Amino acid sequence: MTKGVKGRNYQLSIIGRYLVLIVIGLIFVFPLLFMVMSSLKPNMQLLRDSGSLRAFLPVGDISFNNYIDAFKRVPIARFMFNSVFVTIITLVFGLFINSLAGFAFAVLRWPGKNIILALLVATLIIPFETIAIPLLLIVNELPWIGAQGFKIGWLDTYHVQIIPFIADAFGIFLFTQFFKDLPKELVEASRIDGASWFQIYTRVFVPISGPVFATAAILKFLGMYNQFLWPLMTSQSESYRPVMVGVQYFFQLNVAWGEIMAYLSMITIPVLVFYLWLQRAFIESIAASGVKG
Amino acid sequence: MSDSRLEARVKTSQSPHLFSHKQKEALTGWFMAAPALILLLTFLIIPFIFAFYFSFTNQRLVSPNPTEFVGLSNFTRLLTVRTFTLEPLLDETTKQAQRDEAGNLVYPSLRDYTRNNPDYPQLNGLREWRSWQSGNKRTYLLASDVVFMKALVNILLFVLIVAPVQAGLALLLALLINQPLRGINIFRTIYFMPVVISMVVIAMLWRFIYDGNNGLLNTLLGYLSFGNFKPVDWLGNAKTAMPAVIIMSIWQAVGFHMVIWLSGLQTIPSVLYEAASTEGANNLQKFRFVTWPGLRNTAIFILIIITMQAFGLYTQIEVMTRGGPLDSTQTLVFQAVQRGFEKQDISGGSAISVLLFLIVLSVSLIQRYLTRERR
Amino acid sequence: MTYKKLLALIATLFIFATASAQTPLSMWYHGAGNEVEKNILNGIITDFNASQSDWKIELQEFPQGAYNEAVVAAALSGSLPDIIDTDGPVMPNWAWSGYMQPLNLAEGSLDNFLPGAIGNWEGQVYSVGLWDAAVAMVTRRSTLEDNGIRIPSLEQPWTADEFNAALETLKATGKYDYPLDLGMAWTGEWYPYAFSPFLQSFGGDLIDRSTFLSAEGALNGPEAVAFGNWWQSLFANDMAPGTSQDGADRDTGFADGKYAISWNGNWAALGALSAFDDVLFLPAPDFGNGPKIGAASWQFGVSASSKNPEGANAFIQFAIQDKYLAAFSNGIGLIPATASAAAMTDNYADGGAMAVFFELSKQQALIRPPTPGYVVMALVFEKALADIANGADVQDTLDAAVDEINADIEKNKGYGFSN
Structure with a gap:
């Protein structure tokens, strides 16, 4: 990898590396290809093609009809806005609160933290379906002060989809483990300089933890964006529903597979855009941490 | 540097204040963790305490009947296991063990003992889970909830296979795409693709792939073997269904852990690699002495997370097999959801969740003990 | 003003x-x-x-x-x-x-x-x-006539023997992937809705409708076991695609000529009518207790x-x-x-x-049995049918289903029914 003589062997090894990358890439890319190609085909043809390599090729009767029909069936723009809005707000608060807790668990010494962390990690296994009903009963009794004044019960709002998911054990654990990997010298040096713990968090840890924040962000984004059961239970009016509830709109007696593929292709775009944007942020932050490290 | 730090430590520990540094640090720790802990307490722990309580009652999702406390009966119903041995039937005249045409010993029907037999109250309602032959006798392992037992065994096997394989593959992929090559971002994105698409969708797509008649996998294997491959009904066969689910699960989630490994790799300061290079280390040595030690906590994290996620196997099962064929893909979470939601038996579903929680808590504590930092 | x-x-x-x-x-x-x-x-x-x-x-x-x-x-x-x-x-x-x-x-x-x-x-x-809604045996006039199979009527539906023989005949032609498509891909309510009428035609049921308190005898008696054996034979003899049928085949298989007869709802009838010009909608076979289909x-x-x-x-x-x-x-x-x-x-x-x-x-x-317990019964029955189709022991499976249904009824204090 050192910059030196770029001989024949080096070029061969580069080609070899690309070959490996491409072969593995093919294994991962095929569902997306299948999805996108299918979204362009009429239902019957899509199903017939699904058993052969034609599934990956834009052949036969190709059109954007499925997209047009999907727009007619589901208020896509509304659902997309709801999902992105709920996801982003949860994400922003979540990154802050979870990383702060992660910092406390990784860096500070306080009684009880090991037991609490072990318990938190174990809560990751609780299937959401198990707590959905009690959670529903709880949020139904919680007060809220909003535009319409004081109100009991959170149903049919955005915040019922946001607040319960801001803190998550996965995020806390992720930050904890990564902060533990950072060199201890960083903390000790700053303490000597008289920095407070909060300053160490904001000025030392946050700036060099770009990759972790990016990872936590994308994983949280996926989790929130794919929410289904909870928004279904708590948003009774269509105006608060997110995209995954929309998928159900296509499961009529005769499933409109082509439209489903079109819808899925569309709702995947925000996730991809977010991921690509984060990747750039990733690289910049790595460049930055390289200087400091 | 280490000397000055030592001095500093000695100095700080002596400074007089209202709170000692230790107490201050502890308070700050609690304070910083508090927002997250309060939210988790309200929206996760308390609901789970409800579930915990439900598991000792007969709570229904939908019912006009009052809830009653039933003690441990939800748990005993799940966990009761007994062995039972049957002697072969004897021929009336010869007093020899009877044999059928194929020469196998003939036993009385197990059903006669386990259903409404007043002489064997302890066997009532039990079902055969396993059985084996020892000499002339046939021994049965009976369970009161065979589906639960099968689900438990399935999920343990699933975890044992998926956790190491997936973690290893994810690390390989992360190393592969951490190379400074042009266009590597495209590959990073492609490898992450399956994670981006929701599991429900992925599972639906894989049903097409695994189809027994004209599925893509059979078509592909047919090409590769020049038509010699006999199509397999991957999800319809009790022997292949779980392996099919395992492969698909690893394929879907490996990108998730690849990203975590990758962010671990990228937090390793590049100066360490430069130093290793100047000392003449080869790639393997760099991995052994720089990369791997630097990934220690990432590795712990990934191991625990994968274990956890594997125990939570649900969506694929719901979409692809619903536990079948013949319970070969039953899992604990699938059963918990099916009972709690679909069968409206919150108490039964909660009992499974509580058991699962206890299992995972112990696994997680063991993992933490084994990977603890030795000071 | x-x-x-x-x-x-x-x-x-x-x-x-x-x-x-x-x-x-x-x-x-x-x-x-x-x-x-x-x-x-x-x-x-x-x-x-x-x-x-x-x-x-x-x-x-x-x-x-x-x-x-x-x-x-x-x-x-x-x-x-x-x-x-x-x-x-x-x-x-x-x-x-x-x-x-x-x-x-x-x-x-x-x-x-x-x-x-x-x-x-x-x-x-x-x-x-x-x-x-109603369910019928969907097929083509030409399919039956070419193979010398009698076209049943409401007054005179197929008997069990006639139906089984028709499947044998159609299978022997070798023209179809399977002679019968039951729609096993449609998990969920389709199973009890579409298949419990077969059980009822055999003389069994999901529950004893005289009390609604127990499934013993109804779901694991000799009639139910006869049903179970017949059901299992459909899959063991490759008469119908099993639980792993993919949804696509269910939707298009009949129109594509993969299946000779499709057990399907009237909502799918328009599709069949547009695929062929000689489509027939036939009544369910009579397995002994009259032909039955689901309702509601x-x-x-x-x-x-x-x-x-x-x-x-x-x-x-x-x-x-x-x-x-x-x-x-x-x-x-x-x-x-x-x-x-x-x-x-x-x-x-x-x-x-x-x-x-x-x-x-x-x-x-x-x-379907009008009892609050139906919701659970339906799921238990679905699993039993899937297990039997996949080769599970018929009597054991039905016994287990009965136990689960009865335990649920007991847990719910009879769902409002009492002796």
């Missing part, structure tokens, strides 16, 4: 007051994503809102696959709408749990309705459907927490007019609930392409 102006103001206020005096009634419907259904229903609602000045219906639609969860969540949080729609066999569960109240329609309103479209619980009508589809009811039940009833009364029954049938292909409405439709009028379904529904339909 002139006297005239004041009068005008009062008049305006009065008009305003009467306009807003329409009390809003909320209504939930399971058809989100189905534009045709939505348009028809909105048509009824607009007509109703304009027809009187007391009530104003406000519709909220949910996707079908998630509708029951939404209702349960709303019931738990005390936010049910005034009018809900309910899948027929689920209604007793909701009525028993106190989500619904009995209907209060004008005397004789339902006299001409298909029995499957009326939801009874504890001797009272809780729900009524604008349509019913989606129905309207009033929630128990509705503050305006008279308004909700007024709407339902309004909606069950023949013209709306006919409109739904023309729109989504389902069977109108009355004969007079059927006569107004394209497909179910005498001589219409699907008229046979109306007769099927009238003569053979047997509703």
